[in-house]
Amino acid sequence: MRTIFEQAVQAYNTIHAPKTLQPKAVLFDMDGVLYRSMHYHARAWHETMARHHIDMSEEEAFRLEGMRGLEIIRMKMEAAHRTVDAATAQRIYDEKGEKFSSYGSVTIMEGILDLMKAVRTSGMTVGVVTGSGQHSLLDKLEHDFRPYIDRRLVVTSFDVEQGKPAPDPYLQGLQKVHALPHETLVVENAPLGVRSAVAAGIFTIAVNTGPLEPRLLSREGASLVFPSVADLHRQWPSLMQTLAPAAS
Numbered sequence: 001m002r003t004i005f006e007q008a009v010q011a012y013n014t015i016h017a018p019k020t021l022q023p024k025a026v027l028f029d030m031d032g033v034l035y036r037s038m039h040y041h042a043r044a045w046h047e048t049m050a051r052h053h054i055d056m057s058e059e060e061a062f063r064l065e066g067m068r069g070l071e072i073i074r075m076k077m078e079a080a081h082r083t084v085d086a087a088t089a090q091r092i093y094d095e096k097g098e099k100f101s102s103y104g105s106v107t108i109m110e111g112i113l114d115l116m117k118a119v120r121t122s123g124m125t126v127g128v129v130t131g132s133g134q135h136s137l138l139d140k141l142e143h144d145f146r147p148y149i150d151r152r153l154v155v156t157s158f159d160v161e162q163g164k165p166a167p168d169p170y171l172q173g174l175q176k177v178h179a180l181p182h183e184t185l186v187v188e189n190a191p192l193g194v195r196s197a198v199a200a201g202i203f204t205i206a207v208n209t210g211p212l213e214p215r216l217l218s219r220e221g222a223s224l225v226f227p228s229v230a231d232l233h234r235q236w237p238s239l240m241q242t243l244a245p246a247a248s
Contacts, residue, residue, distance in 0.1 A: 005235075005242040008223040012203050016182055021203055021243060023185045025177040026119045027170060028112075030130035031065065032189035032209045033229065034145065035137060037106040038065060044099035045072070052092060054080055062210045066131045066193035068163035069093040093133070101136045108144055109209065111230030115187075116148040118236045126153070129173040129186075131164045131193070133157040153177055165192040167199035174200065187232070194220040207232055 002010070013020045032038040042061035049056040054076050064072055070089050077084040084092075119126055126148050128141065138156060141149050155173045162168045174184060181201030188194045189209045197204040198221035206222035207229050208214050214225050224239075226232040 003238070003242065004224065005239050009203075009242055012223055016201065019180075019182040021182055023124060023203070023243065024183045025125040025127060025174075025179040026185045026187060027127045027129045027173045027177065027197070027202070028116075029066070029186075029188045029190065029193050030128055030132055030137065030141075031134075032109075033187055033207060034109060034112055034128070034141070035106045036109050036209070037137065038062060038189075038210050040100050040103045040106060041065070041134075043103065044096050048092065048096040048099050049076060051095070059211065062212055063191060063216075065190035065210075066164035066188075066196065068131050068157040068160075069096060069133060070157075071163055097134055097136070100134060106137070109229045111228065111233045113145070113148075115229055115233040115236065116145065118233060120148060122236075122240055124185075125177045125179070126150075127173050127177040128154040129169045129197075130155070131157050131169065164190075164196035165199070167196055167201075170197045170200035170202060174202075187229075188217075188222070191216045191220045194222045198222075205232065 009021055028034055031041060042058035045056055045061040046058045056076055070093055073089045073092050074084060116126055128149060133156060141154060142151050153176045155169050155176060157163055160168045160172060174181065184202050186197035186202045186204045187207060188197055188204055189207050194204050194206055194217055204222050206217035206225045208217060208225060208227055217225050
C-alpha cells in the first residue's frame, strides 16, 4: 500500500506531467508558519475594523490570512457599501499594525528552526513569501532565522500588485530562489495562501497552526496537511525518502 507521501507526490506528478517533483527550494509563509503571530493579527484586525464600524471577527481574519492588508480593507469596505480612498486605507492598515505591535513580541513557531535546518541539510534553498507588510516582523526575519533566511529571498506585500490568493507572490518567490514550480515546495498555513501556491503550480504542504478545520486547507489544494510545524519536521525524512527516486 502506498504511503500518504507517495500518493501526494504521484497525484502532483500526474497533474503536472511530464514534469516530476524534484524540489531544490522551499518557500515558507511567515505568519502562522515562521512566527506564532496569527492570534495577534486576528485580534488587531477585529479591534481596528470595529473602530471603523466594520464587522470582522477574529475567525474571519484567519480565513482571510495571506491577503494584503490594503486588499482586506477595500474588500470589507465594499461589502459594507462604503468607499475608501488609498490614503484612508493606508491609515487604517497603519492603525492595525500599531495595534499588532502593542500586544507584545511574538514567538518563533515550535519546530521551525529544526525544519529549516533539515531543509538546508537536504540541499534546498530557503525563501519566504508573505502577504504581510508588518515591519515589526519583517525586520526580525534575518536575525531570528539566521543562517537560514536571506532577506533578498523574501517576497512581501510591498513586492507585488496582486497578493494571495493570486499566484503572483509565489511566482515571484520562484524567481527569487531561481527555481521552477516542480522544483519547489511551499509550506503554508492559510487557505488563501494554499490557493496562491497551488495556482502557481507548486507542491503545497499545509500546517494547520490556527483554529480552522483541516479540510479547508485540503479543499484549496494542499497536497499534504500536518497539524503542526513540529509534526512536519518529524515527517520530513519520510517525505525526502519518497522524493529520492524522483530526484535520482
